[in-house]
Amino acid sequence: xxxxxxxxxxxxLILEALCxxxxxxxxxxxxxxxxxGRRQAGYQGEVALDYYLRLLPIxxxxxxHDLNLPDGDYNCQIDTLFLTPEFALIVEVKNxxxxxxxxxxxxxxxxxNNDKEKGYPDPIAQAKRHKEYIQKLMAxxxxxxxPVDCLVVISNNYSSYVITGKNAFKVKPRVCKADAxxxxxxxxxKMYTNPLLTAKDLRKLGRLLxxxxxxxxxxxxxxxxxxxxxxxxxxxxxxxNQHAPLIRKKQKWYCTTCDEYYNDAHINAxxxxxxxxxxxxxxxxxxxxxxxxxxxxxxxxxLSASLNYTGSKKVRVYYPKTFPW
Numbered sequence: 001x002x003x004x005x006x007x008x009x010x011x012x013l014i015l016e017a018l019c020x021x022x023x024x025x026x027x028x029x030x031x032x033x034x035x036x037g038r039r040q041a042g043y044q045g046e047v048a049l050d051y052y053l054r055l056l057p058i059x060x061x062x063x064x065h066d067l068n069l070p071d072g073d074y075n076c077q078i079d080t081l082f083l084t085p086e087f088a089l090i091v092e093v094k095n096x097x098x099x100x101x102x103x104x105x106x107x108x109x110x111x112x113n114n115d116k117e118k119g120y121p122d123p124i125a126q127a128k129r130h131k132e133y134i135q136k137l138m139a140x141x142x143x144x145x146x147p148v149d150c151l152v153v154i155s156n157n158y159s160s161y162v163i164t165g166k167n168a169f170k171v172k173p174r175v176c177k178a179d180a181x182x183x184x185x186x187x188x189x190k191m192y193t194n195p196l197l198t199a200k201d202l203r204k205l206g207r208l209l210x211x212x213x214x215x216x217x218x219x220x221x222x223x224x225x226x227x228x229x230x231x232x233x234x235x236x237x238x239x240x241n242q243h244a245p246l247i248r249k250k251q252k253w254y255c256t257t258c259d260e261y262y263n264d265a266h267i268n269a270x271x272x273x274x275x276x277x278x279x280x281x282x283x284x285x286x287x288x289x290x291x292x293x294x295x296x297x298x299x300x301x302x303l304s305a306s307l308n309y310t311g312s313k314k315v316r317v318y319y320p321k322t323f324p325w
Contacts, residue, residue: 062082274324283314
C-alpha cells in the first residue's frame with residue numbers, strides 16, 4: 001500500500017524555476033543546470049522502478065516515496081522506504097550510464113562512461129546513514145526495533161556494475177539492477193521472518209514519517225548563494241522564457257517577441273514566486289514581481305488564481321492551497 005506517492009521532487013521544481021529566473025551569465029548558472037540534469041535523471045530512474053513495484057502484493061508492504069526527514073541542519077532524503085511487520089527496507093535508486101564501480105574497501109563509488117571517470121558519493125555509505133537515522137527514529141518513538149536494511153537499485157538497463165574490495169561479500173546482496181528487484185525483495189523476506197510491528201504500529205509509523213516529511217525550500221538558494229535581487233522578475237512568455245517580460249495589454253499578457261497574447265501567463269510567474277521568494281504574496285509584492293501598476297487589476301488576477309487568502313484590503317495575503325502549487 002502506497003501511503004506517500006512519488007511526485008516530482010520540489011528541488012527539481014526549484015532548479016527549473018532558477019533556470020528560468022536567473023540571468024544566463026549568472027556565475028553558477030551552469031552548475032545549477034548540471035544539478036537539474038542529474039536530479040531529473042535520478043527522478044526518471046525512480047519512476048522506472050515503479051514498473052516493478054506494481055508486481056508486489058499491495059497489502060503486504062507500506063511504501064513511502066521521496067521522504068525528506070529533518071536531521072539537524074540537514075535532511076535525510078530517502079528515495080523509497082518499505083515498511084513491513086518483519087523489516088524496513090531503504091531503497092536508493094541510481095539512474096546512471098556506463099560502468100559503475102562500488103569500492104567497498106575505500107567506500108568509493110565511481111562511474112566510467114565514454115572513457116571518462118568520475119567519482120560520486122557512495123550510495124551504500126549513504127544508505128547506511130539513512131538506516132541509522134530510521135533506527136534512531138524508531139527507538140525515540142518507542143517502536144519495536146525491526147531490522148532495517150538497504151538496497152541500491154541500478155535503474156539504467158544499459159549500465160553495468162562491479163563490486164570490489166574486502167567487504168564486497170556484504171555489499172553484493174544489497175545492489176541489483178531494476179529487473180532483479182523482485183528477487184531481491186524475496187531475499188530480504190527470507191532473511192527477516194519475525195514479525196515485530198503490528199498493523200497499528202505500521203499505520204502509526206507511516207503517519208509519523210509523512211508528518212515529519214519536510215520540504216527544504218531555501219536549501220538550493222543558500223547552496224548557490226542566490227539572493228532575491230539575483231532573480232529576474234516579470235511574466236515570461238511560455239515559448240521564450242529568457243526574453244523580455246510580457247507587458248499587460250488589452251487585459252492580457254502580450255509578448256513583443258512572438259506577437260502573441262496570453263491570458264494566464266502570470267500563473268507561472270506566481271509559481272516561480274512561491275518556489276523562490278516566499279510562500280505567500282501581497283498585492284503590492286505581486287505588482288512588483290509581474291510589473292503591474294493597477295492595484296485592482298492585480299487583485300482580479302490574484303483572485304482568479306484560486307489562491308487562499310487572509311486579511312482584507314491592504315493587509316490581505318494570498319497563498320497557495322497546496323505546496324508545490
